[in-house]
Amino acid sequence: MTDMTTDVLIIGTGPAGSSSAALLSTYGVENMVINRYRWLANTPRAHITNQRTMEVLRDLGRDVEDEAYMFAAEQDLMGENVFCESLVGEEIGRMKSWGTHPLSKAEHLLSSPTFMNDLPQTFMEPLLFKTACQRGTQARMSTEYLSHVQDADGVTTTCLDRLTGKEVTIRSKYLIGADGGNSLVADQIGLPFEGQMGVGGSMNILFKADLTKYVAHRPSVLYWVVQPGADVGGIGMGLVRMVRPWNEWLIVWGYDINQPPPDVDDAFATKVVRDLVGDPDLEVDITSWSTWTVNNYYATHLQKDRVFCMGDAIHRHPPSNGLGSNTSIQDAFNLAWKLAAVLKGQAGEALLDTYSVERAPIAKQIVTRANQSIGEFGPIFEALGLTESNDPETMQKNLEGRCDSTPAAERQREAIREAIAFKKYEFDAHGVEMNQRYKSTAAVTDGQVEPDFALDADLHYQPTTWPGARIPHVWLFDHSGKKHSTLDLAGGGVFTLFTGLGGRSWADAAAKVSEKLGVTIEAHVIGPRQEYVDHTGDWARAREVGDAGCVLTRPDQHVCWRHDAPAGDPEAELTRVLSAVLAK
């Protein structure tokens, strides 16, 4: 006898759990989400929100996307990325970040209908959670996951109701462990992990202070303060991070992981803030402090039968590159449509296996990237002369050496410039954010070889309709001249077929296959006098197939098949491909 039933039980209301719930409810799947606490994120945590994540929010609805922008600090306020001796003190260098360099901005604009922004988790999480609840998710706070058992038909989960102190059981067809970096679910299903937990120690100090006069003229989310003696996450700097411009802040301050965490009190926290700002009389309102560890740890397999893990449960890494919450939401976008298709009887259970096949390589990639970014602060310290001694006085002298007029100082200045510019791999890595390509049975390549990256794949997004890649964004136009992204036509929980005027037979076949397989396939014939017109020719340039060919996308906007020309029997071809994708 179980106390409650649902189709999908989700453990955790963080970015991964709340977005899973929102997506499943949007797709019409019964789901329940639980959180052991009675609150959502109560500290800002993740904040950099990249374009791919905004595309997930846009797919949830323009209202959801708009609300995110309403609460976010906009991209133009994000990008100066200052390195300095203190906010009051001398500036050492700067780099344009997060798509604000004019060249990078152009790439952002060409890549997506959405904008990168800074949305602290205290805003993102309620938005996702509210969306889920509005659309039918059953949410239980103060409910702690304890354990589960699974059988051939479902999963029985035991939880502690922290309001009554009693245990409750919940029966579901599937279970998602979105229970964060200490995931009990991942532990209990014995997911294999690689890497190491606890490679560094960091402390967060959250505070309120009006810093407008020090920062508003060089707006940024991150101000890196180089002060001999300061240390953060093993990288040797104090970080002043904007939470809300320009009166709410977070300082990230490192400590030696081999020593116990520092004893913090209000006076210590206030001193750290004043030192890094460089104003001994600054009025500071300390909100809270906490410690966290830097991890380098990822799961190499994400599922055990009916139980899946996602988010920090499977990728644990430092905040570098701002990938934590973004990747968690993107995990959910990958799994949710697959669960919906299986639960609606449209797909075989083997489709669910592709979640791990597609997302485990991403987990490895982003954990590796984030940790590499920490290491890449090294050349900045070397160039500043901070690595040869631990003595703060020697360090300060070396730091000031850059201001001399000697050849050595000139070399030092050049080394500083180069080392700072190289940090684009952390602060402007558009490719890391946008180039995710999947390789599994849910993307049918028919032997077409994956295109190489013409530019650095970490820095630059490269659009392609190669099956497995996300469909390229271009603007198409309706009769009134209003523009619509190709991403707006794709997604929405259904498959979408794009073809040209020469490929009308594909659209006709899509309607028949849709009915035959019981799966919605929206078909769009793009061309003059059609619903959408490619006035600029951008789609013709991006589609990489002929006008009579087609591109088929999955509900998560990734291409699952493309064909260059008309087929002899388009209905048979689409049936073959969809049966493969859906493991029917």
Ligand code: FDA
């Ligand atoms: P998340 O940890 O957000 O959520 C887990 C959920 O599971 C919570 O609701 C929790 O209560 C619930 N839960 C756990 N165990 C449970 C149980 N047994 N029963 C029921 N519920 C349970 N990232 C970044 O990109 N930039 C940053 O600056 C920071 N800073 C930062 C600071 C701090 C203090 C933390 C803790 C984390 C960060 N992060 C971060 C990481 C970022 O917050 C993280 O990547 C995302 O929150 C991951 O989202 P998830 O949903 O996977 O886990």
